[in-house]
Amino acid sequence: MNLVILDGYTLNPGNLSWEKLETFGNLTVYPRTKKDEVIERAKEADIIFTNKTVIEGWMLEQLPKLKYIGVFATGYNVVDIEAARKHGIAVSNVPGYSTASVAQHVFALLLEISSSVGLHHQRVQEGKWEESTDFCFFEKPLFELANKTFGIVGYGQIGRQTAKIAKAFGCTVIAYDRGRKSHDEIVTKVDLDELFAQSDIISLHVPLFEDTSKMIDATAISKMKDNVILINTSRGGLIDEPALEEALLNGKVAAAGLDVLTVEPPKPHHPLLHLDNCIVTPHIAWGPLEAKLRLLDIAAENVQAFLHGKSLHRVD
Numbered sequence: 001m002n003l004v005i006l007d008g009y010t011l012n013p014g015n016l017s018w019e020k021l022e023t024f025g026n027l028t029v030y031p032r033t034k035k036d037e038v039i040e041r042a043k044e045a046d047i048i049f050t051n052k053t054v055i056e057g058w059m060l061e062q063l064p065k066l067k068y069i070g071v072f073a074t075g076y077n078v079v080d081i082e083a084a085r086k087h088g089i090a091v092s093n094v095p096g097y098s099t100a101s102v103a104q105h106v107f108a109l110l111l112e113i114s115s116s117v118g119l120h121h122q123r124v125q126e127g128k129w130e131e132s133t134d135f136c137f138f139e140k141p142l143f144e145l146a147n148k149t150f151g152i153v154g155y156g157q158i159g160r161q162t163a164k165i166a167k168a169f170g171c172t173v174i175a176y177d178r179g180r181k182s183h184d185e186i187v188t189k190v191d192l193d194e195l196f197a198q199s200d201i202i203s204l205h206v207p208l209f210e211d212t213s214k215m216i217d218a219t220a221i222s223k224m225k226d227n228v229i230l231i232n233t234s235r236g237g238l239i240d241e242p243a244l245e246e247a248l249l250n251g252k253v254a255a256a257g258l259d260v261l262t263v264e265p266p267k268p269h270h271p272l273l274h275l276d277n278c279i280v281t282p283h284i285a286w287g288p289l290e291a292k293l294r295l296l297d298i299a300a301e302n303v304q305a306f307l308h309g310k311s312l313h314r315v316d
Contacts, residue, residue: 001025002065004045006033006053011072011292020300021049024307042066047303050078052264057083068306070299073286074098075207075235076315084316091316092302096157097294098286102233103161105285106203107169109231109257112279114143146170151199152187153215154206154234162203163187174198196223201231208235218243227254233285236261245271248278259285 003024009031012018021027024047033041033053039062042048046065048055051072057080060066069079069091076093084091112118116139123129123139150166152159155177163173163186175187176195195202202224206212216230217240230253232239241262247253255277261270264283272278298313305312 001046002044003027003047003049004042005029005049006038006041007031007051008049010051010287011295015289016292016296018296020296021303023300024303039063049299052078055079055084057086060084060087060089068092068303070094070302071315072295072299077208081316089316090306090314092299092306092313093315094295094298094302095313097298098291099157099161101288101291102158102285103165104288105233105259105281106162106231106257107165109233109259109279109281110145110201110203110229113229113255113257114145116140116142144170145201147172148200149174149198151175151190151195151202153192153195153202153204155187155189156205158233159203159205160186162205166201171201193223196220197225199228200225201229203231204234204238206234206238208237213237214240216240216244218246221247221252224252226252228252229254230256231258232256233259236264241272245275248272248275253277255279259283 001024003021003026005027008029018027018029030041035054038053038055038059042063044065045063047068047070048066049070049072055069055078060080060083066089069084069089071079071091071093074093074095074097076091079091081091119139128137146169148171150171150173152163152173152175155175159175163175166173167186173187174190174195176192177189190198204216215238221243230244236258244253244256248256257279258272259281260283261272261280266273273280302312
């Protein structure tokens with residue numbers, strides 16, 4: 001059996017082992033694959049794996065040997081699922097592997113916004129504390145998370161973990177969960193407009209589909225509190241970036257913390273990269289070592305299940 005990994009570098013730049021996938025057959029790993037290279041590289045494959053390499057329907061028509069696509073991610077919008085179903089190709093994703101790490105990154109972004117640790121460390125290294133007349137100095141105002149209303153858009157595994165941490169910081173936590181209003185011990189479920197109106201902090205945890213694309217647009221932002229803080233560790237396409245830029249410039253949105261953008265990597269001179277009140281990290285929330293190891297384990301379990309005629313994390 002031939003297995004091909006189309007874009008293995010971001011998952012494993014050399015510090016992990018592919019051993020668990022190698023047990024299934026002849027494994028070929030490409031660090032990156034361009035669109036026009038997919039067919040040539042996958043033409044003899046029974047199984048392919050992709051992280052962000054897009055697998056379009058026309059490609060599947062030219063891959064008659066292909067039986068299975070493993071997505072090295074929770075989001076699977078990089079694969080034409082309908083076309084895969086048409087050609088009888090199974091598709092599995094990897095849910096749950098990054099729950100702890102993504103929720104952790106939400107607060108890494110939020111704490112930099114609220115406490116400016118990195119900024120003040122930089123100023124200390126530049127000698128500003130040594131030059132200070134007083135025993136301390138503040139480069140920008142700081143604020144507490146306690147007693148803030150924390151709104152979570154999307155109440156899946158990562159949303160629930162984020163809610164637990166927000167609760168531990170003393171926040172009042174509300175969540176939008178596709179309109180369901182059942183409560184649990186951590187959050188109060190509200191509709192989306194209520195969440196926008198009540199939240200001091202909003203964190204996005206929904207997948208990117210047609211109905212969620214640019215859900216945070218000028219209209220949505222207009223419904224939010226003044227000086228709201230927006231965090232996005234899900235998918236960049238959830239946000240209308242020009243609308244966010246305008247809101248950051250006029251102060252409607254006090255600050256944003258983004259681990260994702262609509263186009264990754266961004267084009268040169270992307271406006272959000274140069275705003276003082278917008279912190280951007282390069283899509284790394286999923287990437288702690290522990291999360292990557294879990295991802296590889298689950299990906300191997302998915303293949304094992306498929307080869308035994310079972311359905312595990314199938315999305316087709």
